[in-house]
Amino acid sequence: MTLHISTSFDSGAIEVVSLADPGNIQLNIRKDNASEFAQWFHFSLQGAAGLAVTLNFLNAGQCAYPKGWEGYRINASYDRQHWFRIDTRFDGQVMSAKLTPETQQVYFACFEPYSHERHLDLVGSAAASGLGEVQHLGQTLEGRDMTLLQITDTHSASPAGQKRNIWLIARQHPGEAMAEWFAQGFVERLLDGDDPVARVLLAQCVFYVVPNMNPDGAVRGNLRTNAGGANLNREWAAPSPEKSPEVFLVRQKMLEVGVDLNLDAHGDEGLPYNFVVGTEGTAGYSPRIEALEGIFKSSWQATCPDFQTAHGYGRTASGAANPTLATNWVGQQFNCLAFTIEMPFKDNADLPDAVVGWNGERSKRLGASVLLPILAVAGQLR
Numbered sequence: 001m002t003l004h005i006s007t008s009f010d011s012g013a014i015e016v017v018s019l020a021d022p023g024n025i026q027l028n029i030r031k032d033n034a035s036e037f038a039q040w041f042h043f044s045l046q047g048a049a050g051l052a053v054t055l056n057f058l059n060a061g062q063c064a065y066p067k068g069w070e071g072y073r074i075n076a077s078y079d080r081q082h083w084f085r086i087d088t089r090f091d092g093q094v095m096s097a098k099l100t101p102e103t104q105q106v107y108f109a110c111f112e113p114y115s116h117e118r119h120l121d122l123v124g125s126a127a128a129s130g131l132g133e134v135q136h137l138g139q140t141l142e143g144r145d146m147t148l149l150q151i152t153d154t155h156s157a158s159p160a161g162q163k164r165n166i167w168l169i170a171r172q173h174p175g176e177a178m179a180e181w182f183a184q185g186f187v188e189r190l191l192d193g194d195d196p197v198a199r200v201l202l203a204q205c206v207f208y209v210v211p212n213m214n215p216d217g218a219v220r221g222n223l224r225t226n227a228g229g230a231n232l233n234r235e236w237a238a239p240s241p242e243k244s245p246e247v248f249l250v251r252q253k254m255l256e257v258g259v260d261l262n263l264d265a266h267g268d269e270g271l272p273y274n275f276v277v278g279t280e281g282t283a284g285y286s287p288r289i290e291a292l293e294g295i296f297k298s299s300w301q302a303t304c305p306d307f308q309t310a311h312g313y314g315r316t317a318s319g320a321a322n323p324t325l326a327t328n329w330v331g332q333q334f335n336c337l338a339f340t341i342e343m344p345f346k347d348n349a350d351l352p353d354a355v356v357g358w359n360g361e362r363s364k365r366l367g368a369s370v371l372l373p374i375l376a377v378a379g380q381l382r
Contacts, residue, residue: 001047001104010115011174013221014043017058022051028059032222034229039063039269040175040221042109049104060095064223068269069095072346073357075109078102083112085357111267111345112360114177114184116144116219119212122184123147126209129191131202137249141227142216146249149209151190156203164205164260164381166374169250169326172232173224174217176267178343181360183211183265185367197371204378208257213246233264234322236329247326259334260381261374264326265367268342272349272358274366275312277340279331281321292337292377299376304369306348306362313342337381341370 003019005027006012017026025045031038038059045053060069073085074097088097099106126132126149137146152163168186170179187209190198201207212218216227225231230244239247254262278293279285300307321328331338343366347357356362 001049003048004046006044006046007042007221009044010117010219011040011042011113011177011221014041022048022053025053025055027055027057029057029063030221032217032225032229033220033227035222035225035231037064037222037224037231039065039068040110040223042107042113042221044105044107045101046105048101048106050100052098052100055097055099055108057095058093060090061093065269066092068345070270071272073097075112075357075359077107077109077112078105080107080113083109083359084355110175111177112181114171114180114218114360116215118184119180119215119218122187122211123149126151126187126191131191131193132187135253137253138245140216140246144215144219146215146246147210147212148250148253149187149207149211151187151202151207151209152205153199153202158203164378165208165258166201166205166378167208167210167254167259167262167330168265169210169213169262170265171211171218172213172247172264172326173266174212174214174220174226175223176265176343177218178267178345178358178360178363179265180211180218181363182341182343182367183209185364186370187211187367188364189368189371197375201371201375201378205374206257208253210250213250233266233326234324236326237324254330254334259330259336259338261336261377262327262330262334262338263341263370264330264339265341266343267345269345271311271342272344272346273311274307274341274343274348275309277313277327277342279321279328279338281316281318282323282328282332283319283321284332284335285318286335289331289335289337292380293339295380296337296339296373296377299373300370303372304366305351306366306369308350337377
């Protein structure tokens with residue numbers, strides 16, 4: 001059977017240079033459709049059952065984050081449901097991975113993908129739960145829905161105006177698929193009527209969840225940008241319907257209902273840890289916000305071994321915050337607690353898994369676990 005590579009599916013992305021030799025399959029990682037960012041890949045190889053194949057990503061050293069390939073292992077799957085890591089090496093220029101496929105078709109991806117169909121299933125489950133209301137905010141540049149989930153206990157004794165407004169936005173950068181896996185775990189725990197943490201929080205709070213901030217980029221197989229080439233996490237100071245409608249629409253809703261806590265879920269190519277980034281560099285950062293940050297992080301670290309505070313980006317100097325980032329804009333605008341949550345593309349070095357590394361299921365569990373630190377601060381957000 002002749003070797004064939006396909007990307008004709010949701011988030012498919014790769015450039016084929018040569019398939020002449022199974023031991024030297026030559027590929028290039030494709031750039032986002034309207035920008036220079038390149039790091040995401042997702043494709044299937046057909047016709048290689050029983051062959052020892054070597055995938056050579058020739059331009060890995062010229063990608064957006066080449067250090068992301070150091071200590072990284074590629075994801076593979078035979079059924080698109082169960083993903084595992086394979087032997088991978090990076091010499092500073094070319095990234096190579098080896099596998100002898102067990103079947104005639106095998107999939108490879110930068111990270112375990114999160115499809116648009118799965119996104120629609122998540123939205124549908126929230127709508128059917130009786131606790132979630134699906135709101136249509138508008139459309140993306142390519143006409144896809146910008147969907148917001150509003151989740152609360154409408155029968156609780158707390159008047160609606162006294163409830164805290166808790167936001168989770170995910171996947172501004174579409175290649176960071178772990179962010180939507182995180183959102184799924186978060187939503188599923190909120191919708192679990194037998195979970196006492198969820199029940200208490202839904203009585204006290206209204207949750208606003210945008211599971212996918214960048215559906216166009218996700219379907220296209222982009223790493224960082226929307227269909228028009230905008231990096232959404234650099235658009236928050238002045239978004240426009242023409243360039244970044246995704247941010248424009250969500251920001252409008254935030255200004256309408258308010259924000260007491262915002263979590264922005266992302267993935268980091270380089271650091272093999274889960275960590276958060278706060279708003280210490282903004283002009284409005286205060287002892288009150290710093291104390292809330294401390295409670296949140298201490299609670300999460302005490303209740304979830306996958307979260308840590310020793311490794312991260314370091315503190316931003318006072319007044320040096322980039323106001324175009326969601327966390328900084330939201331924290332400053334609403335004088336509220338706001339975090340960027342970063343998860344690894346590689347593995348959690350503190351608690352590694354040799355088979356799957358960091359994956360979708362672990363991201364889901366981390367998303368569910370964040371309800372406990374939210375509970376720890378909920379009563380002090382106003």
